Amino acid sequence: MTPDVTHYVFRPGHSDFTQTSEVSRLRKSNKEPVIRQTHPGPRGRMMAEQQKLPSRSENYPEWYNQVVLRAGLADYSPVRGCMVIRPYGYALWENIRDALDRRFKATGHVNAYFPLFIPMSFIEKEKEHVEGFAPELAVVTHGGGKKLEEPLVVRPTSETIIGHMYAKWIKSYRDLPVLINQWANVVRWELRTRLFLRTMEFLWQEGHTAHATAEEAEEEARRMLDVYEDFLHNEAAIPVVKGQKSEIEKFAGALRSYTVEAMMGNTWALQAGTSHNLGQNFAKAFNIRYLDRNNELQYVWTTSWGMSTRVVGAIVMVHGDDQGLRLPPRLAPIQVVIVPIWRKDVDKTPVLDTARQVEQRLREAGIRVHLDDREEHTPGYKFHEWELRGVPLRVEIGPRDVEQGQAVLARRDIPGREGKTAVSQESIVQDVRTMLDTIQQAMFDRAKRFMEENTHTVSSYEEFKDVLSTRGGFIRVFWAGTDEDEIRIKEETKATIRCYPFDHDGSEGTCFYTGKKTNRVAIFARAY
RNA sequence: CGGGGCGUAGCGCAGUCCGGUUAGCGCGCACGGUUCGGGUCCGUGAGGUCCCCGGUUCAAAUCCGGGCGCCCCGACCA
Incomplete structure (x- = not known):
């Protein structure tokens, strides 16, 4: 966590996190079901549903657009095809x-x-x-x-x-x-x-x-x-x-x-x-x-x-999930967000004092930290918001924590209770540092496993087309085809040669397309 | 450029077929209160050239003609 990287200062009240025109524009054009209030009910639930992202499995491109727009990374410009990169x-x-x-x-x-x-x-x-x-x-x-x-x-x-x-x-x-x-x-x-x-x-x-x-x-x-x-x-x-x-x-x-x-x-x-x-x-x-x-x-x-x-x-x-963005700690503009929690007025001051102390110590240690002390939102709301924006680690500090001299760390890369651990306030700087490294590594490992699990080999063009349409992923094959063959495969399957990987050991095999002997290996995939 | 869809408050929409009070609803926003360990709740309020131009009509968001813009799918690509 080098201290010379950009620390993004989140300012509540600034329009940096308002719903953008494009969120809805995309919703509209993609025929996303629009959740409307048809009966009086708890507004909290309505809000939750209205603000939910489309899941990756149901509509990946739409999920992507919504994450980029709602996390405040970018917005469309008035010029078609251009974008504004927002502060975050x-x-x-x-x-x-x-x-x-x-x-x-x-x-x-x-x-x-x-x-x-x-x-x-x-x-x-x-x-x-x-x-x-x-x-x-x-x-x-x-x-x-x-x-x-x-x-x-x-x-x-x-x-x-x-x-x-x-x-x-x-x-x-x-x-x-x-x-x-x-x-x-x-x-x-x-x-x-x-x-x-x-x-x-x-x-x-x-x-x-x-x-x-x-x-x-x-x-x-x-x-x-x-x-x-x-x-x-x-x-x-x-x-x-x-x-x-x-x-x-x-x-x-x-x-x-x-x-x-x-x-x-x-x-x-x-x-x-x-x-x-x-x-x-x-x-x-x-x-x-x-x-x-x-x-x-x-x-x-x-x-x-x-x-x-x-x-x-x-x-x-690579890293996003159905809750939104997940940023690797080393690049995240905000590495740690502190969410203070209080129930009664008497709790507010001690909780905020503790939160501010923790904030200061983390900042002095070179960690990019933000204390979300906004009063107009509940902790639950803030949890969701910072998860959407991909902050790798959340520190929760409530009255119970103040009393026990501890704080709760919640990992973005592990959703829910399993991602939460209580740590002592005394050791929190070191614990946060260690945790950020752990998250960084876990994110890489997870992504690597995903890539490996979705890399397939095939030995015929039939199998190639079958794997591509059913499972997708990288298809690693022996390749002795011509430029024309490559173009034909692209036309027929939309998959292209991504590269001839360096890690191939040079051994010889049979080209899945031409049947010729070759020691060249290619990775085919659908690509952006 | 071909096929499909859309233009009403900052955003999402209803109203348009069948012209007629003051154009509505939700979110968001502002203010006050309430709440806060996983998207609080209540109240009050601000906010509109109904995409543009023309026509029909006593009367147009609504009907007619023309235009403009945007989005999605397809043909090129870090």
């Missing part, structure tokens, strides 16, 4: 950003910033690149009230403009390697959007490096993939399958693309991060050359790698 969601992103940034710095990278606008002609310089991105470009044709001589594209990614600058900066082998990262927004004109997972504008980091040799570039691409894996495992508690993208799925303009694939709660795959060995494609397109030790001109070898706000969606879908 942004605090989560800041923690993600910082955890990644630390790792980039530790591996020798520096940050810089390149412009949003890119000359149209730049995009056109690399053949595959332009083919890949042309359909999703936002193009600026007018500025200052006049038509531009050359249209500017809003960056969908920055290989081209960075390539242009690298050509200018790199002259000698002494200038290499160049290891630059940038934190930026990018725009891709998407037809179908989903909060965090696919919006027209999103935030990310894009690393761009240039090297003297092919080996070094390859090493860099693989190193950064390891960084992503490390981040996802240790910060986000998300297990992944590391591997190489197929020819069909690789980045437009790359020699090879690598990926970390995570399994969402509905067993679909999601690419959580990618790293590309760009070979000399961009070096040649932008003429990035240097003089080597022998005074000979050489093209550099470049890489690029990125992780985006999409990981927020991954966190929601």
